[in-house]
Amino acid sequence: MVQFLQQILSGISIGCVYALIALGFVLIYKATETVNFAVGELMMIGAFLGFTFITMWAMPLWLAAIVAIAATAILAALLERIFLRPMVGEPAFAILVVTIGLGFCLRAVAMMVPPWSGETVRITTPLSGEVLRLGPLILSADHAAVIAATALIVVGFFFFFTRTRIGLAMQAVSQSQLAATYMGVRTRSISTLVWALAGGITAIAGLLLAPIAFIHVNMGLLGLKAIPAAIIGGFSSLPGAIVGGIALGVCESLAGYYLPEGFSDVAAYVLVLVVLGLRPEGLFGQPIHKRV
């Protein structure tokens, strides 16, 4: 039983990382109807920037985190301006392909930066090595930090979307671009902002992941697990992304412990197929009926 709870706990902490990436993914989808396959690569860039600032340039942790997050946000906004703005009005799948291409480019850029491409690296924080005890359960402080940070971000998001003008504008755009434009919302600026926001969140995910897992050029593949998380939660629901991510992390962790080797790698994909088969709109999504 203790083992079971322990597995669930570690599943939750890795699930929080999935949840954050999925959040970035869902944000972009909701506001611009763009499916962003480059989300994992943005996370990788964020993590590498953090590594550069913290380990190589020896900046203080808080400053490095802020700079890395801001830089990734700006990068994401630039990508939107340069590559996705010309694609407005093209079919959805064409835009999806563009983001796949952008993901490749970002990975290639990371491979070109000499200190990034060489080996797998890791960020050490003051928390590393500390352990939190909850009764019989053990949680490393880094994992706990992930959970705490995710909770904070979720609360922050809630207030951002319900209380601020920009948050409300984003909600309006995500419900109907056309109606939002008529109401005087600057749809284009909002979509750039949404990309920046999503870039920032994925950078946070990368920074949180950096102390508990290794950073390497191919860590963007993790983003491919966040997309199933978003789908499980219902693709256009922000709380759904969080729940989906955590559910995915827990399933993976349990599959890794109880099932034969190999299952934990594909647990995410089996789960998403099951969810799609039983409830195509996801756990929290609303079924879509097309108007003729």
Add this chain to the structure above:
Amino acid sequence: MRYILRTSYEQDVRLFREGLPQYGWYLGWLALALVAPLFLGVHLVSQLTFILIFAIAGVGFQLLLGFCGLLSLGQAAFLAIGAYACIFLEKQGVPFLGALGLSAVITAAAGAALGLPVLRLKGLYLAMATMSLGFIVEEVAARWTAVTGGNAGTLVPPATVLGYPVGNDIPFYFLCLGLCLIALWLAANILRGPTGRAMVAVRDSQIAAQSMGIEVARVKTTAFALSAFFTGIAGALLAHKIGYVSPDQFTLHLSIELLLMVLIGGVASLRGVVFGAMFLVALPEALAFAEKATGASMPALRPMAFGLLLVLVMIFEPRGINGLLEKVIGYFRMMPLYRRGTFARQRSFVKSERW
């Protein structure tokens, strides 16, 4: 870009839609392909074989993506199923040609079976579901050692056709050439028949197709099965060409390469598939040449080239090489009448997938 004056209904459905003289060029290319092994070296013939094999896989993908509008990110899974099924059957003593046909049928069955649960999905969901299947098949191929040989891979027995060994050199090239032509011809025929026209209708508007009495579910399943059929053949051929299969050949990356091939060649065009296959094979060669010329090893060059090409093609020439070719031909055909904007793309700004 050519407007054909229609004089009969027959014109819409015949195999050579623009009239036979149009296709004289193709005979020239065919003749060139037939004599190519005479003056090309072993390496180039082998690259040509890869082009033909990828063209067969591309025909399958084109039917699915270009003509039925279903985006699959799991085509590598079908390649894997075709390859492993063919090798398994051969090891049970089935002759090569029989194994090839059977493996194509098995892959088609797998495609139909996989198609059924994902029928309710569209767009992104479909892409995700097929991508998941790709990952799962890759993992199964790595774990099911009794059939697949696991991560260590398995050697492929050399192919023999009716007792005549074809190996993987020039005879194999001709085998692939024949199969590729058959695949193109079959696909062209499917597309002009009711099946293909139903697929195109489903692609353009599912609701309109439904109201015309087309069973959307059946058409989509058929598209999946047909796509898997061609891809399965390509997988079996690929395995024999390389002579060795292991699960790490059939990754998501291969699926994306196939997608790149179809997009760069030109969506919704069978001839585009061949252009795309040429491109897909020529690109790594060109990159290797560039690396050799500069004397530096640049591992980032390949993903960079792939990514940039995907982005630039989608932004500037969404119809790929075939679209470019059509524009050039169209320009010369209406020589004095060309105006700027003749080939301008139409955009729909208020289109939404959601409602």
